[in-house]
Amino acid sequence: MIAEALDTMWTLGWALTAWIAVFAAVGTIVIFATIAAGAWATRALWRATAGPSWRRSRLRARILARTRTRRASEPAEPNDYREAA
Template sequence: MSNAELLTEAINTAVTLGWALLAWIAVLAALGTLALLGVIAVLTAAVRTLWRRTVRPSWARGRLRARLLASSRTKRPDERSGSQDYGEAA
């Protein structure tokens, strides 16, 4: 074999190995992405379940906490509702 044939064979082998490496990287990236998305989905479901179990009504958290929540969630009227002229009501 001549040097040119050996060089051609070496280049051909390097190109083939490069394509094989690229294919492995693509396959592993796809599998890694699927695994990561699966873990995220499982963790999201677990956190959502735990959150729903820990959220309780305000009265179950204690008296002071219930008052604070009630006062922050209710609106006080800015002005009186209805007319104060009782003569027109009749």
């Protein structure tokens, strides 16, 4: 009777160990797949927004061009081509 209980406990222990190993392997695969999908989506979004303003939209390009280029308030001085001493 005790031998059967020990045998059952031994068998259940190995079964539990096997299930833990299977769940760990599946969990690792799921985690890595999620990380890879997230990295791929992040890279796709980054590439979609990166680049020149004219590539995003015409309106956005006009807005960026107006805000980034300013007219000079004073006339520019003529270039002086004297050699630096």
